[in-house]
Amino acid sequence: MDKFKTPYYAVIFTSVLKPSDSYGDMANKMEVLAKLQPGFLGVESAREKVGITVSYWESLEAIKNWKENIEHKIAQQKGKEEFYQSYKVEICKVEKSYTF
């Protein structure tokens, strides 16, 4: 749980999966790829009934570039067709942050 300097940006990705074996592989691959993008700060994930992944970015432009990344676009398409029952994406400006 790194602490970043505000303001920065967060993408909250909330999803419900269909039953599937190979989602984990794709998710891991996308996490490795996200970490290579310019402006990437960090990521946290947990899944029970819903999965929540929060990725952190320096700017809205970095988020836009990641959204448009070609391998990520293929994964998004595959996600809609095979893996996700539903999902929600929220682009947020983090205005304040504190830790314990």
Next chain:
Amino acid sequence: MDKFKTPYYAVIFTSVLKPSDSYGDMANKMEVLAKLQPGFLGVESAREKVGITVSYWESLEAIKNWKENIEHKIAQQKGKEEFYQSYKVEICKVEKSYTF
């Protein structure tokens, strides 16, 4: 996974727990109490190695009021003393949101 009308606010609460039996009771109680607060929109949670709870609010004022709620303050104190190894709170303005 409700969709709310932007702009709205999100509190991303990321935590790592100490081993404990009674955290679940407190977390459930706080969720019930949060839902009664003015300006509360919704909440999503998942926990694996880290726990991520995202609560959604109409305004920064609603978040501030919830932070100052007396029962919530007691729970925050108890959380620091008993339950959390570490946590992070991020106050965010949700600028864009889309669903599938």
